[in-house]
Amino acid sequence: MISFLGAQQFLFFLLHTFWEVGRSQVHYSVPEEAKHGTFVGRIAQDLGLEVGELISRLFRVVSKGRRDYLEVNVQNGILFVNSRIDREELCGRSPVCSIHLEVIVDKPLQVFHVEVEIKDINDNPPLFPVKEQKLFIPESRLLDSRFPVEGASDSDIGSNALLSYRLSASDYFILEIKSKNDQKEEVPEHHLILSATDGGKPELTGTVQLLITVLDVNDNAPTFERSEYEVKIMENAAPGTLVIRLNASDADEGTNREILYSFNSLAPPVIKDKFHINADTGEISIQGHLDFEDVNSYEIRVDATDKGTPPMIGHCTVLVEVQDANDNVPNISVTSLSLPVREDAPPGTVIASIRVSDRDSGPNGQVTCSLSSPGPFTLVSTFRNYYSLVLEGSVDRERVPAYELVVTARDGGKPALWTTAGVSVAIEDVNDNAPAFEQPVYTVFVKENNPPGSHIFTVSASDPDAQENALVSYSLVERRVGERPLSSYVSVHSESGKVYALQPLDHEELELLQFQVSARDAGFPPLGSNVSLQVFVLDENDNPPVVLPPHSGSGAAGVAATELVSQSVTAGHVVAKIRAVDADSGYNAWLSYELQPELGVGRSPFRVGLYTGEISLTRALEESDGPRQTLLVLVKDHGEPALSTTATVRVSVVENGQTSKAFSGASGISAKAGMGKEPALVDVNVYLIIAICSVSSLLVLSLLLYVALRCSSPPQASYGPSKPTLVCSSEMGSWSYSQQRRQVCSGEGAAKNDLMAFSPNLPPCPVSGERGQKQNPMFR
Template sequence: MFFSWAGSLGSRHLLFSFMLYTACGVGNGQVHYAVLEEAKHGTFVGRIAQDLGLGVGELVSRLFRVVSKGRRDYLEVNVQNGILFVNSRIDREQLCGRSPVCSIHLEVVVDKPLQVFHVEVEIKDINDNPPVFPVKEQKLFIPESRLPDSRFPLEGASDSDIGTNALLTYSLSMNDYFILDINSKNDQDKLVELVLRKPLDREEASGHHLILTATDGGKPELTGTVQLLITVLDVNDNAPTFERSEYEVKILENAAHGTLVIRLNASDADEGINREILYSFNSLASPVIKDKFHINPDTGEITIQRNLDFEDVNSFKFRVDATDKGNLPMVGHCTIRVDVLDINDNAPELAVTSLSLPVREDAPPGTVIALISVSDRDSGANGQVTCSLSPSSPFMLVSTFRNYYSLVLESSVDRESMPVYKLVVTARDGGSPALWATASVSVSIADVNDNAPAFEQPSYTLFVKENNPPGSHIFTVSASDPDAQENALVSYSLVERRVGERPLSSYVSVHSESGKVYALQPLDHEELELLQFQVSARDAGFPPLSSNVSLQVFVLDENDNPPVVLPPHAGLSPVTELVSQSVIAGHVVAKIRAVDADSGYNAWLSYELLPEMGVGRSPFRVGLYTGEISTIRALDESDGPKQTLLVLVKDHGEPSLKAIATVTVSLLETGQAFKGSSVVSGDLAKTGIGQKALVDVNVYLIIAICSVSSLLVLSLLLYVALRCSSPQQGFHGPGKSTPMCSNTVGSWSYSHQQRQKIAQGRALLRTTSWLSARIFHHVWVLRMENRQSTCRTWGK
């Protein structure tokens, strides 16, 4: 890319073209450009978006921006095409002074995700400053007695440019007495002296007017001039002289007032008053020199009278005159160069920019959190700054460029463990003693939905009495979520399934916000003894997370079913039983069979014979638990031919429920009974069926009694073991459910696992007892039916 620049100086017009070298570096994420100073507004610098690997179409959406620390907006980027161009006039001398390297450092920041690039734009010097002398004219007083080859130092010119543009050459206007002698210590430091070629003659010429011209090495060349007004003196032919023409002194910037810089000593070959010397700063010395330093006119001692600051001025150069006291004073000259040495008197400075907060807790390692820039006005080791991060955290500092650091996520973070990190960035320089500065950075962690709602237990066991009121509250589930805001907002719902032929939602419901579980209809123990279902807790995050808890609802029985008499004694019509008058006491006349739909004690039935009005002592009785109607004495004629018996059947519930069975007993004469009995006996003897049936029933009865006894003993032992076991011997695993009891008013839970085990043992014992009683009852009923059938056969 080519740039053109046009400048003018007086009536001279100069036009030249300069090819600008543009280099894009990849190392350390730096891009380097170069541009001429004084370039016009809009001058092309580089395709920054392309060189940084960014698409032009994403510059606006990713908030592309350029930050120039401590600089004006000399450069700007067109976000429509990604071109970096000159925005305002750049004066290299104003920007960097005489520094050999002048650069503008830009920070290019883009978001989504956050990326930081460093761009260095070097400002190239052009020859836009002519040499300048400190004054328009210099006056010299030269005695006519000075010999040829005498030297008279002149104040040289200065050029604000650098390099070849500041390389000066000097020329003197044509004359017969003086020539120039240039002593070069280096390209930038030249001693210009006026040398006398032949003796002066004051009577012939009392003064000389010369032009000293300084020309720089730029293309085109620029010049500066100064008039030399030389006055020829006719007295005092020996000037004071110094031991050296130039003195170099080094002094610390923290030197106290009155500190001696140097003691000068000049000599004069004359005698008397002509050798007495007075010391003074040269008339061309700047006001800064006279403000910072003081010179004793008699002793030549130069001392400090104002504070020196290396960061403001690191070197002073001035001329000292030694003037004798002759009638026509003569002056000797020397140059003093004072170099100010840096001390570590400036602490580092920190600036935290481009914060990308808060940080999501699922942010990957390597995510850039913030950009930190450091600086130190000192030089050398005193200006070398290193940064550290404290306290220990999942973050680290990464040096991305000179004096730039990035705060980067090193490992994963968890908001539930640490929601905010208070970080301190410490910048420490390399001085001795070292100085440091700190900056606090508060990094907050944004929540993501990474925790599912959790219940205190995986399952619960509830006990609910049957016939509860519809809509009664039986339990409350509660889940907690350590996340924040909507990620921790928990709602509850049933995990739908079918219970038999009906959906679960027809039995129970759960409130979505409170977690309260309600029974929608009265529960019936006889229909449903155990209801098992799950409740789901779901948060409001995206995507939502959920967990389930299992509920076991045992429906406790209530005495809500009366006993029911089974055929043949069921119904309104009584059954007639035939009994011979010759039967003895203990003869079984009939057996009442009844069942109860309840369970446990509510289904344990007992039988009672109701007394008849107007009848004496009945010859019959009924078994309390068997329901067998038998004779308690021998029958006689006073008992009558026919009796009606009312049997009351009741359960053991609270309150107990009852049923009545009616049996009519008809008495037969002895002969009829014997005849029938002999017939039946003869038939049974022939077939052997009756005897075999009785044997089978007896075998079944013995087996049932043994089984029931074993089951009762085993249940009793298990109950005793559970009763006596310690809490440490119980089951306390994470999957153990907690039993809960609920009634129509509310719900309660056992607080100890021991009570749960005892309750389970008691329930097992009651169940075993009830089961044993039922088995024994059915076997006994079978035996009685068989016996009654045999008796009826005999009666026939």
């Protein structure tokens, strides 16, 4: 029901539009020969247009195939006579004469039709074909004999062309009146004046002088069966086609009855061009091409002259009516194009005015117009032989940038003739599409310590619009990253979309940088969209291990603490534990410990745990070992290249039960305490290793599940101060742990501390970079 009502409303809208287009017709009349500037009508007011908008809306008047007889003053909207109008020159003897005007205004396009009828005035007098006609009359002609005289013609129409004749006074001749006078003709020559007066106001008159000579010879003139013959012939009749065969008779005998046929000497040249008469048989045939559209009837005056002396002449008139044939193809004229069409143009918008014509008449000249080829367009008849090309639906330049329409005009003849005309309708773009990125989130991996200004990624958005509507510029969506603005870290080139790191990035300071880039077109109003970037800063081995107190040399007086060991301890006793940290992550923070041999010293009783940093005895102490020893421990990470540092441990051997007060304040560790803590330290280390293994196992399972889910679903945008969950492995086969300070920034929030376990046994994670560029993996 909803769709049906919608269709009804749309149909009503179209009908209303077509009515508005079709009813815009105004009719005026003006007499011919009116002077320049003669008022015709207030055309702007009658068409419902605002006079003040005529110039801005490009008001113009088009008269198809006519001179500029009429003009419009765009200042006041008045239609006036611009040049002399001669009705007879414009329309001939057609009973109706009018000038058709197309009034066109733009923004939006509107087409109006105006008819200006040209009224006839009595400005043409009757005209005879010659100034003097000569008649030769034998003296023996009887009373009431008639002698044809060529009449006058008047170019006007109606009552202005209604002619009446009168003859000057004569004792022997009257005009169209039979005389009862039986007297004989004695005057051999008569001079008469024939006048023709029209019915106009004022009346106009034409005259001709008649010179009548009385002959004393042959007394019977040839006569035709009828004084007037009517013949119909098709305009496409071939040359040589018989029109009529005339037959005249003469009552005389001998040569006086022999007749010759000819066209009247006053016949116009067109008669002799189009027709031929056989002098002996009286047959009239076609000898030229007849065209109904040029001349549709001919009046042929034929003389039949006998061979008497003097010759006698008989007259008749042949009226030839030329019948129309469908020999003219319709003509199509496309004007007033309002192109290109904006893709947001509403239904009912007039695109072009189309005029069709056919020189034929009757059904042969009745033309129907149709539109073919797909597209939301239709033809609306607005006036006689005038159509408007109207938009009836929506258009989308991104889907169809142009339409090639074909207009077909077909007449009503049998067989019908038709012609076609192409109309190319281009669609003008409007800014109706925002720039779009291929994906909503991009993940970028960048090594720390990058050079300032280095290119790290390129964003690219496409806009299906055209010209400036598709011109995309890029900018950062500014926000705070901790205490600093985002623009202090990265920038984006407004035209190319290249993202640059403005300063070296530090993985230990900023592990993840999340921000948005905006793409905006140059249309009006502009449209835009955003894309999120996740920039992971990959760790490099740029931080050496740091030994924590008390063996870092940061104690009192800048020297390492002294460890006290009882002389009676056995092998395996833990003397001290080196604690060191690395600010890096992954393998770069995985530390190992080595005891450096002393020069000139034999086999040392001490060893250090490779990964625990615990210094313990390999054997019982001997007197030869001396009371004091200085141990140098090398702490090294697993980066490439590896970085290292050293820790110095001073060991003082004391006798059983003795307490060294000199070193107790500095080291805080007594021999008794050392002996008591030995099993405790071992237990703590075992528990710590077990806990780390448990947590790492759980983490491995969680990460495997996460990787499986991540590979099966598209990446989603993530915002907020959360830790990244991507965990990758390396080629190493061992594991360690690191407690360090991390920062994960997404433009807001503060830094967080964490304790993370790193598993090298996981497969390497896929790395996404700029357009398929490979990045170094990040290990955790």
